[in-house]
Amino acid sequence: MSNNIDFSERPWLDPEAEPFIRIQGLTKNFGAFTAVDSVDLDIYKGELFSLLGGSGCGKTTLLRMLAGFETPSAGRVFIDGTDMTDVPPYERPVNMMFQSYALFPHMNVEANVAYGLKRDGVAKGEIKRRVHDMLEMVELGIFSKRKPHQLSGGQRQRVALARSLVKKPKVLLLDEPLGALDKRLREQTQFELMNIQDELGVTFVVVTHDQEEAMTLSTRIAVMDEGQFVQIGTPTEIYEYPDNRFVANFIGSANMFEGRVQKRVDKNLVVNVPALKGELIVEYSAEIADGSKVWLAIRPEKMSISTTLTDTNSVNVLSGIVHDIGYLGSMSTYRIELEDKKIIDITYPNQHRPRDGKHLAEWDDKVYLKFDPSNVVLLTR
Amino acid sequence: MLCFGFTFLYVPMVLLIVYSFNYSKIVPVWGGWSTRWYTVLFESEEVWAAITLSLKIALMNATFATMLGALAGLALVRFKSFRGRTLFGGMISAPLVMPEVITGLSLLLLFITLGQLIGWPTNRGITTITIAHITFSMAYVAVIIQSRLTGLDQSLEEAAEDLGAKPFRVLIDITLPLLAPGLLAGWLLAFTLSIDDLVIASFVSGPGANTLPMLIYSRVRLGLRPDINAMATIIIIVVAIGVCLAGWLMMRQERQRQRDMQLASGDNIKQD
Ligand SMILES: Nc1ncnc2c1ncn2[C@@H]1O[C@H](COP(=O)(O)OP(=O)(O)OP(=O)(O)O)[C@@H](O)[C@H]1O
Ligand SMILES: [Mg+2]
Numbered sequence: 001m002s003n004n005i006d007f008s009e010r011p012w013l014d015p016e017a018e019p020f021i022r023i024q025g026l027t028k029n030f031g032a033f034t035a036v037d038s039v040d041l042d043i044y045k046g047e048l049f050s051l052l053g054g055s056g057c058g059k060t061t062l063l064r065m066l067a068g069f070e071t072p073s074a075g076r077v078f079i080d081g082t083d084m085t086d087v088p089p090y091e092r093p094v095n096m097m098f099q100s101y102a103l104f105p106h107m108n109v110e111a112n113v114a115y116g117l118k119r120d121g122v123a124k125g126e127i128k129r130r131v132h133d134m135l136e137m138v139e140l141g142i143f144s145k146r147k148p149h150q151l152s153g154g155q156r157q158r159v160a161l162a163r164s165l166v167k168k169p170k171v172l173l174l175d176e177p178l179g180a181l182d183k184r185l186r187e188q189t190q191f192e193l194m195n196i197q198d199e200l201g202v203t204f205v206v207v208t209h210d211q212e213e214a215m216t217l218s219t220r221i222a223v224m225d226e227g228q229f230v231q232i233g234t235p236t237e238i239y240e241y242p243d244n245r246f247v248a249n250f251i252g253s254a255n256m257f258e259g260r261v262q263k264r265v266d267k268n269l270v271v272n273v274p275a276l277k278g279e280l281i282v283e284y285s286a287e288i289a290d291g292s293k294v295w296l297a298i299r300p301e302k303m304s305i306s307t308t309l310t311d312t313n314s315v316n317v318l319s320g321i322v323h324d325i326g327y328l329g330s331m332s333t334y335r336i337e338l339e340d341k342k343i344i345d346i347t348y349p350n351q352h353r354p355r356d357g358k359h360l361a362e363w364d365d366k367v368y369l370k371f372d373p374s375n376v377v378l379l380t381r
Numbered sequence: 382m383l384c385f386g387f388t389f390l391y392v393p394m395v396l397l398i399v400y401s402f403n404y405s406k407i408v409p410v411w412g413g414w415s416t417r418w419y420t421v422l423f424e425s426e427e428v429w430a431a432i433t434l435s436l437k438i439a440l441m442n443a444t445f446a447t448m449l450g451a452l453a454g455l456a457l458v459r460f461k462s463f464r465g466r467t468l469f470g471g472m473i474s475a476p477l478v479m480p481e482v483i484t485g486l487s488l489l490l491l492f493i494t495l496g497q498l499i500g501w502p503t504n505r506g507i508t509t510i511t512i513a514h515i516t517f518s519m520a521y522v523a524v525i526i527q528s529r530l531t532g533l534d535q536s537l538e539e540a541a542e543d544l545g546a547k548p549f550r551v552l553i554d555i556t557l558p559l560l561a562p563g564l565l566a567g568w569l570l571a572f573t574l575s576i577d578d579l580v581i582a583s584f585v586s587g588p589g590a591n592t593l594p595m596l597i598y599s600r601v602r603l604g605l606r607p608d609i610n611a612m613a614t615i616i617i618i619v620v621a622i623g624v625c626l627a628g629w630l631m632m633r634q635e636r637q638r639q640r641d642m643q644l645a646s647g648d649n650i651k652q653d
Contacts, residue, residue, distance in 0.1 A: 069539050089542045102540035105640070106558045115554075116544030149640050167544065 011044035020045040020203050026075035028061050035061040037227035048197055048204040050214040053224030059207040060099060063173045067096040079171060095167055099175040101160040103148040109159050110144040116167045134166045137192060153180045174206045190217055211251060223247050244381045245295055254297040255344040261292045268373050271296060275342050281315045283374040295379040300347045302375040305334060307361055309368045318369045322361050336367060394617060401610035408605040418611040435576055435593040438507060442514040443572040447564055450522025458530040476517040485584030488513045492585060505587030513585045514575045522567035529563035529634060562634035569627040573620055
């Protein structure tokens, strides 16, 4: 098996692969405050790597150190095998799109986009052509003579994007690139980003608050908290196999139960959950001592809901009262109050149209929630 | 109260302007409208010499003070961590609060000492006055530039650097164009300060070098004179124009700054 894994899609699994960006022990202190705390990371050529994390966790600071605007307090940055830690921003093969766009207010759209090419001494004709093509791509051709303050927020964002893309850098750092775009443009730009990545082999490092966007675009995601990475992995790994409670709660949402391991039954564990005055069964193959303190996370969509209990001796059944319903069209979210007042959330597809004006469950109905042991995530920290 | 204050501020000026058009030789006696004192004024070689001297000094002062003041402002805002920054910052603004007499006196002392030590300046006049003016108007320019720079989003300069511009290029392409209104305002302010100054110029000037305010002062010491009223009127007008221009530029710059801030923060997002 080990001989014929195709690493081209997942270079980080290949022990032989050379990372394109290598970050070693990177730290940034602002006075006594540590914004980025001894971070290690390898990013491979052609990846679209996303940084997710709460506000103020150090994402922008990390990007700024990659771009060269912030001098690291400790640690090294290598790009394409070269130590870039002390190289000034204008000599790095890196372009950044700023969270604040940073468009030059005294230049029109065209001049803004052309600026980087001019500095590189590209021939006039070619500058004109490339700027034109780029502006067409972001649908700003007709605005090329406008000044930034004559554009809407979304339009400015596209100018900023065009300005950083037009130089075709080896590494593109994007700080919340698509936040101000409407849905259609956002999807189109996402598509273009992927195209550019395929075409030019650009390596992207993207900061985003939009988890869905990170899920659809990224090859891998790093979740940050207080200046450190709490988990790095593919979108599936991050969502389905979170490492710890922070990731489980931060990415998507999760119902969390605290408990203690009671015993092992084959591939399952029986976990005693005081809040439920009962046990939950969890599929878990790794070694774990009886009596260990654990947390169980169950995603809202990994449960089913019904008003009747069909199979009375099945495991992992919770009963409660419908506290709140949010109707989203294709599915509904239910907030269920369990017997001892604990609230849990569940989303369930609306497979049937309402019957006699009634949905699957209504306010104050008694309902039963069920989930499979393999759908429960067991967390030890 | 405010009206009272304004009255005392502006009535004398109006009086001065009106009396400059008085035919009579004795100032407080009205003898009908005339522009004869303007003619007398412009026929005096002494007056022309003073005007030329004042203008020369003011132009040189404005230009050099703007350059040096801008450098000082840039150094203070953009190079946050050089040693002695706080001291430098305090020292640059000291001339703003220093009594002019003291500035003038100390500069005179400096020039005399220098003259004895290295034989320069041999005589005091246009050069010494210009240097003296530069030293204090520079401080005003530095303050203007500093405030403009603080309001300037630094990510603009970073973006230029990111796109491949070396620091000097960034200064030329981004920083200076964005500072232009501030530079112009600073230039005008320095110009007006220099045209206005009597005290410092009197200290550091030498025989034969009379600036316009010095000339006026020396003449009215012997009593009010109608030709001096005419000259004062001209100065009032020139200064008023200068101050208005500077004020207008600073207002425009403030508006621009707010616009840039809005732009930089990327708010007022409109979905199209
Ligand atoms: N120049 C600075 N001086 C002092 N503290 C700073 C500086 N820049 C950033 N910080 C602090 O470092 C922390 C991380 O900031 P950073 O901008 O990297 O956050 P972020 O993850 O990008 O947040 P957001 O999602 O809100 O953009 C914040 O607490 C911030 O206050
Ligand atoms: Mg940020």
